[in-house]
Amino acid sequence: MSGPSTLNDINRLGIAFAEAKVVLAAVELGLFTRLGAGPATRDELCAALGLHPRAARDFLTALTCTGLVHHEDGKYAASPAADTYLDKTKPTYGGAFLERANRMMYPAWENLSGLLRTGEPQLAGREDQAAAFEKMMGNPDHLRNFLRMMDAVSGPLAPELATKFDWSAHRTVLDVGGARGNLLAQVLKAHPHLTGTVFDLPPIEPMFDEHIAGFGLTDRARFAGGDAFTTELPAADVVVTGHVLHDWGPAERTELVRRMARAVNPGGALLIYDMLLEPAPADPWNTLISLNMQLLSPGGSEYTLAECEEYLAAAGLSDVDTVRLGDHDTLVIARKPA
Structure with a gap:
């Protein structure tokens, strides 16, 4: 595998955080939402977004270098991808992940060395996992953002x-943490x-x-509320969970998988999707997300397929298949005997 070969390559890698922050600030300021209304000059953007002219030129130039913004004839316009996914007025808006990255991930990553030295989460004021969820559930604005x-x-x-x-042989589905x-x-x-149920807080x-x-x-869809560690889960032909197990440590994952497996009707399946870790990945994304979980939570991290199979085996499920899901996720399918 090739890597940085010059000091300049290494320096660019070392300040990649700066380029990231330019993008995160653009989402925070609503730049792409404003550009969704049409191209604009620098002065128009300064007026609309409350930008100081001293930094605006370089900020917008840096964004054009990312490819998210185009600059032509004195006006700035969003790229097709940015227009589709980063304009808050469009139903295709997908920038909520970046909003959360700006609020929580970016401050936590400043203290990565603290995690590496202590193994403890590093976001200032972070409560234990249960208290953090309880606090968020009590604030409607925070909950909607989440x-x-x-x-x-x-x-x-x-x-x-x-x-x-x-899905053809099944009639009911339960999404745990849906x-x-x-x-x-x-x-x-x-x-x-199909008919379905979401189980969540x-x-x-x-x-x-x-x-x-x-x-x-x-x-065709209903909600069942409770705590997955203490509340009996509704039975279903197919039980699905995604991006939930990585919030917890191995012991909690084992317990959650056991409880979900018990909810699967005979002949049904348990589906787990997460950003599973590979021994020698070509793309660092899943590994970075795993470190991020450790920065933000006392027990969370991504995990390997072998570890997932251990959780399933402890729950009495051994007939396991895997399917690639999206760019980074793996879908693990475990079937329950009829």
Whole structure:
């Protein structure tokens, strides 16, 4: 594998955080939403976004170097991808992940050396996992931001999940930690014979009802509230969970998988998707996300397929297949004997 070969290459790699922050600031300031209304001059953008002219020129020039902004005839315009995914007024908006990255990930990564020395999360004021979730659930604005981020992550995976697993022999599906039902809704739309349930923390239910109504699925989808560690999960032919196990350490993952496996009807399947770690990855994305989980939580991290198979074996499931899901996720399919 080739890598940086000159000091300049190494220096550029070392300040990649600066380019990242330019993009995150553009999302925070609503630049792409403003450009969604049409191209604008630098002065127009300064007025619309409240930018100081001293830094605006270099900020916009740096964005053009990323390819997210084009500059022609004195006006700036969003690239097709930025216009599609980073304009908050469009239904295709996927910038909620970057919003959360700006608020939480970026400050935490400043203290990576602290994690490496102590093994402890590094975001200032971070509570333990249960307290952090409880605090977020008590703040509707924070909760909505979190759910939008979950939608941005799960949304692109849902169409693939709908096609890469054979749903024809099943009638019911349960999404554990399914937030406001974004992934479940897309699976149900693709397979009209299915009915489904999202199991998640009770404060999410009103936002689930609102979101599911937007899909026209109130007659086929319902919400069940509770704590997955203490509440009996509703039974279903297929139980799905994604980007949930990585919030917890190995002991908690083992327990959650055991409880989910128990909810699978005989002859059904347990589906787990996450950004599984590889021994020698060509792309560092999953490894970086794993470090990020460790920076933000006391037990969380990504995990390997072998570790996932151990959790499944402890739950009595051994018939395991895997399917690639999206650019970074692996779908692990474990079937329960009839």
